[in-house]
Amino acid sequence: MSKIIFNDATEISVQQVQPDGDNLRILTVGNTPEQLRVLFSDPG
16 A cells, blocks of 8 residues: 655555546545545645
8 A cells, every 4th residue: 555645744545546647546545535625625
């Protein structure tokens, strides 16, 4: 299993990361959609 580490040292476990055009398709482990929205949202 792999993980993604953000600049603020937050980590999430992932099963798979695939390129999808200009995006990444990430299969996460144990995260709800609401948790992912918080992690990948930028209020600015």
